[in-house]
Every structure is written in C-alpha cells, then in structure tokens.
Amino acid sequence: MAIYNTVETTNISCRCFSFIYDADIENGSLVAMGDLAEGTNDLYNAEIPKAGDRVFLVANPAWSYDDCRRVNQNEDNYIIKANTPFRVYELNALDKFGVQDYGISGATSLAVGDYITVDGTTVVAKDAGTTEPAATTGFVGKVEAIENYGVEFCVGQNGNIGHTGKKVIVKVIKNENV
Numbered sequence: 001m002a003i004y005n006t007v008e009t010t011n012i013s014c015r016c017f018s019f020i021y022d023a024d025i026e027n028g029s030l031v032a033m034g035d036l037a038e039g040t041n042d043l044y045n046a047e048i049p050k051a052g053d054r055v056f057l058v059a060n061p062a063w064s065y066d067d068c069r070r071v072n073q074n075e076d077n078y079i080i081k082a083n084t085p086f087r088v089y090e091l092n093a094l095d096k097f098g099v100q101d102y103g104i105s106g107a108t109s110l111a112v113g114d115y116i117t118v119d120g121t122t123v124v125a126k127d128a129g130t131t132e133p134a135a136t137t138g139f140v141g142k143v144e145a146i147e148n149y150g151v152e153f154c155v156g157q158n159g160n161i162g163h164t165g166k167k168v169i170v171k172v173i174k175n176e177n178v
Contacts, residue, residue, distance in 0.1 A: 004078030005029075007059045008098030008167065014090035017056065021046040021123075025080050028099035029123040030055040030139065031088060043085055050120040052178045055139040057097055058123070060086035091175045096144065099125070101166040116141035116170050125170075138178050141170040 007028040020037050025046070032053040034045035049055045060080050080086045091097070101107045104116065106127035115128040117137055125141070133140050147167045 005100050005103035006078070007057065007103075008169075009057070009059045009089055010098075011096035012057070012059075012089050012091065013095055014092050017088050017090065018043045018085050019046040019056070019058075019088050020044070020083060020085050021080070023082050025058055025082075025086070025123060026078060026103070027058055027060060027080070028103040028125075029058040030118050030125050031058060031123050032056070046088070046123075048120065048123055049118040049139065051118065052136055052138045053118070054175050054177045055091065055118060056088035057091055058086060059089050059097075091139075091172045093172055093174055095172045096169055097172075098167045098169050101146070101168050104168060107168075110143065110146065110168065112143050112146060114143045115173075116143065136178050139175045140173040142173050143168055144171045145169040 005026045005028040017033070019031060019033070020043055021031065025031075030049055031046040032049035032055060034047040037043040037045050046058075058080070089097075101110055104110060104125045104127050105122065109129075110127050114130060115133055116125050117128045117133050118139055119126045145168075147169070149165060149167045
C-alpha cells in the first residue's frame, strides 16, 4: 500500500492561488511562483523553489464526496497529476500548517524545534535540524509539534503495536524572496 502525504491548513490566514506543474505533485509540497501559464490570466506555473525563494503550500482539496472507502483510497485524491491546475496557499509569518513526517525530507531525526526549509532540488520540505538557516534563506519554518495520528494497528509477527504516522505542525518564521 502506498503512503501519501496529506496537508492541514487550519491556521493559514492568506490567499489561495491556482498553479499548474509539469510533473505529478503531492499535497504538502512547497513550490515557488513562476510566470503566468500561457493563455491564462490567473494560473501560475509552479517551480522548484530555490533556497532564497518565497514558497507556496500545495493544498488542493480532494473533491470526492462519495463516502465509499474504495473511492476515497484512490491515488487521485492524493496525487495531483502533471499539467492539472491545483490550489496553493500563500504563507506568511505566524501561519501554521501540518504535513505527515514522511512529507519532509530528512525527517528520520525530526524533532520539535527543528527548522524546515527548501533546498532547490525538490518540492519537498527539508528538515534543516536545529541550526537556524542563513539570512539568505527565503522560507524558514519551525516544527512546533509532532503528533501521532490514526488508528493503531499490529505490525510484525510479534504483534508489535504501531501508529499509522505522525503529523508535523510547522510554524512559518519567514517567507520572502531574498
């Protein structure tokens, strides 16, 4: 079974924009704003954010209202296919958002107080550890909480109990082009 990243936008106070990307992308990704897509006046090209870029949070809603379990486990509810318009949120200082721990690269040692940035090679947020990023870093977030979520399930032959994952709450420290 594939594991997909989900995003929580409860504490985001900013505007939404419509973006498009030339590859498949998951909710919870961080993208930079490119030029307007050709032939449109409100659809921006998403780009891989460089270290000094302002970023936007990919948070496209899953539009299925069918409560059938099989329908809502479909990959299409989690993966936004290439060249399909999607919603992003502008992020400002003090906003908070949540993603799963596996939606942050380098999350194996992720802890409360760690800084979150982008590295210019991917749309996936990066755990920068406890060292404050350089002033030339455009997006800086900080892990405010890590919460277990989901229903416990048995794993392994000995019946060890595990959780389905961890939700990471990130507080935006700064988000600007530098």
